[in-house]
Amino acid sequence: MTEPMLKVPAAEAQRNFGLYQDKALTQPVAITRNGRPRTVLISIDEYERLKRRDRQVVRTEEAPEEIVDAILTARPPEENKRFDHEV
Numbered sequence: 583m584t585e586p587m588l589k590v591p592a593a594e595a596q597r598n599f600g601l602y603q604d605k606a607l608t609q610p611v612a613i614t615r616n617g618r619p620r621t622v623l624i625s626i627d628e629y630e631r632l633k634r635r636d637r638q639v640v641r642t643e644e645a646p647e648e649i650v651d652a653i654l655t656a657r658p659p660e661e662n663k664r665f666d667h668e669v
C-alpha cells in the first residue's frame with residue numbers, strides 16, 4: 583500500500599532537496615507555497631507509469647482494424663450485469 587502524500591513547504595524542500603528526492607521514490611512529495619500544494623515530486627517510475635496511461639485520440643475511420651474489431655467484439659464482464667437496470 584502506498585504511503586499518503588507528504589507535504590513540505592518550498593523553503594524546507596529547497597534546504598533538504600536530497601532527502602525529499604529519496605522520499606519521492608516511495609511516496610509523492612507535495613511542495614507547498616503559502617500552505618497550498620503547488621508541485622509534486624514523484625519517482626521516475628511513477629511518472630512513466632502515469633505517462634503510459636495517457637490516451638491517444640484517433641478518429642474512428644483512422645483506427646487500426648484490430649482496434650475496431652476489438653471494440654466490436656468486446657463484451658462486459660459478467661459481474662457488470664448488476665448495472666443493466668441503469669441503462
